[in-house]
Amino acid sequence: MTVLQVGVLDVRRDLGAGAGETQLVLAGYTLTYACSLIVSARLGDRYGYRRMFVAGMALFTAASLGAAAAPGAWVLIACRLVQGFGSGLMAPQILSIIQSAVPAPRRPAALSAFGATMAAASLAGPVLGGVLIQLDPLGLGWRAAMLVTVPIGLLALALSPVLPTVHTGQVRARVDPVGAVLSLLGFALLIFPLAVGREAGWPLWTWVSLALAVVILAGFAVSQRRVPAPLVHPSTMAEPATRWGLGVVLVFNAGVPSFTLLLSMHLQGAAGWSPLQAGLGVTPYALGALAGSGIAQRLGGRAGPGVLAASSLTLGLVSLAVPVTLGHHGLLWTYWLALALGGAGFGLFTASAFAQVIARVRPEAATSVSGLLPTAQQLGGTLGVTLAGIAYAASAPDAGGALWHAMTYEAAVFTLAAACAIGLARKAPGSAPSGRMPAAAGLPPPLTASRGRGHAPARSGRSWRAGSPPARRRPAGP
Numbered sequence: 359m360t361v362l363q364v365g366v367l368d369v370r371r372d373l374g375a376g377a378g379e380t381q382l383v384l385a386g387y388t389l390t391y392a393c394s395l396i397v398s399a400r401l402g403d404r405y406g407y408r409r410m411f412v413a414g415m416a417l418f419t420a421a422s423l424g425a426a427a428a429p430g431a432w433v434l435i436a437c438r439l440v441q442g443f444g445s446g447l448m449a450p451q452i453l454s455i456i457q458s459a460v461p462a463p464r465r466p467a468a469l470s471a472f473g474a475t476m477a478a479a480s481l482a483g484p485v486l487g488g489v490l491i492q493l494d495p496l497g498l499g500w501r502a503a504m505l506v507t508v509p510i511g512l513l514a515l516a517l518s519p520v521l522p523t524v525h526t527g528q529v530r531a532r533v534d535p536v537g538a539v540l541s542l543l544g545f546a547l548l549i550f551p552l553a554v555g556r557e558a559g560w561p562l563w564t565w566v567s568l569a570l571a572v573v574i575l576a577g578f579a580v581s582q583r584r585v586p587a588p589l590v591h592p593s594t595m596a597e598p599a600t601r602w603g604l605g606v607v608l609v610f611n612a613g614v615p616s617f618t619l620l621l622s623m624h625l626q627g628a629a630g631w632s633p634l635q636a637g638l639g640v641t642p643y644a645l646g647a648l649a650g651s652g653i654a655q656r657l658g659g660r661a662g663p664g665v666l667a668a669s670s671l672t673l674g675l676v677s678l679a680v681p682v683t684l685g686h687h688g689l690l691w692t693y694w695l696a697l698a699l700g701g702a703g704f705g706l707f708t709a710s711a712f713a714q715v716i717a718r719v720r721p722e723a724a725t726s727v728s729g730l731l732p733t734a735q736q737l738g739g740t741l742g743v744t745l746a747g748i749a750y751a752a753s754a755p756d757a758g759g760a761l762w763h764a765m766t767y768e769a770a771v772f773t774l775a776a777a778c779a780i781g782l783a784r785k786a787p788g789s790a791p792s793g794r795m796p797a798a799a800g801l802p803p804p805l806t807a808s809r810g811r812g813h814a815p816a817r818s819g820r821s822w823r824a825g826s827p828p829a830r831r832r833p834a835g836p
Contacts, residue, residue, distance in 0.1 A: 393542050395736070399451075407458075411447075411448045422441060422507045423505070449732050474705065478648055478651065600723070606782055608738040611736075617677065624760075647705030650669070670773070672700065
């Protein structure tokens with residue numbers, strides 16, 4: 359998602375792409391990724407989480423190869439759309455496997471590792487992209503940044519047999535077709551104008567699209583209450599902690615992607631840095647994120663949602679420090695220090711947030727939240743890039759003033775995210791994530807992980823039930 363952030367200008371020059379096409383190269387991935395998450399989570403229930411993970415990874419890897427070989431801008435955009443859809447197929451399955459197959463005592467550590475992986479990967483993208491574009495191996499330029507995900511995808515496919523095949527007791531449940539169409543169409547109509555509207559000058563069609571998105575998504579919400587097998591379980595939004603949790607993830611991510619994207623573009627544009635310099639310019643942020651991720655589980659277990667509030671406020675202060683320190687060569691060391699501190703806040707939040715929210719979710723809603731959390735993440739990111747771009751493009755005496763506008767927006771968003779985290783703490787006091795789910799009457803059968811069809815035991819002869827330790831070994835049944 360982020361590997362082309364520092365390669366946008368190279369893509370434009372190489373393919374002769376216009377501003378709108380270049381924007382679609384970045385936004386196309388997010389568009390199909392965010393739109394497909396809720397439906398993909400439900401497909402995992404029906405067809406198996408491992409099977410959907412493999413399908414998504416294979417599609418993503420093939421599209422990455424196609425993107426690297428794209429002869430023109432529109433072929434690259436098409437491949438980015440397919441990439442996003444492949445990622446959307448596999449992403450919810452990871453959370454669902456963690457929730458259903460990992461024993462309860464180990465689940466918080468697994469969720470923290472998942473968040474730490476996201477933090478490291480999102481920041482490795484700009485650094486790795488800058489290095490590859492600067493070194494230009496084999497004269498590939500930005501295409502090398504696209505190819506770097508191919509061996510990763512092939513390795514993931516080779517290792518996928520170690521994943522359990524998880525059955526939820528709903529294997530033959532029908533996926534709601536009306537809900538699937540409404541959610542896909544509604545999110546597409548919402549995300550697309552947000553992604554390209556600013557570059558296009560907000561023509562009439564963008565406002566029509568946004569209005570239609572509101573109507574269609576409202577219809578989707580109503581339809582979920584009237585079908586026997588909804589894409590989103592009815593209990594999902596019943597818990598205040600879940601609503602506040604989704605809100606804090608959405609608001610926080612309205613600041614993070616735009617922070618790194620605008621900083622990279624400012625460094626390459628107004629500051630005149632090379633792609634390599636711009637990539638290395640966020641290295642302290644990446645190192646700080648690794649450090650923050652490493653302590654997330656320990657702090658999250660003690661402080662609960664307070665960790666999310668502290669992380670958000672830290673990033674808000676760092677946002678205000680960046681334009682001050684970056685504008686003075688004598689203060690560059692302070693800029694690196696501030697970025698490292700901001701990265702620690704980002705890593706701490708990202709590695710903690712999903713664990714904090716999922717630990718407060720009822721078992722029957724776990725699959726729905728596995729799709730809703732990354733959806734909130736991507737919606738927030740798309741909205742944030744749009745709003746931060748508007749702030750940056752607002753009238754200013756110079757580039758430094760434009761950066762001040764954008765970073766003031768970032769500080770405001772992170773402060774709001776801190777307020778949402780405090781709301782989450784108040785709605786779920788004293789419930790730091792333990793990985794254990796409360797028992798409730800009328801819940802569906804426990805989730806069972808196995809390697810074969812039906813309910814055969816896993817490869818090791820063990821089967822797992824959500825929220826319980828591994829069961830005793832028992833003979834395979836039919």
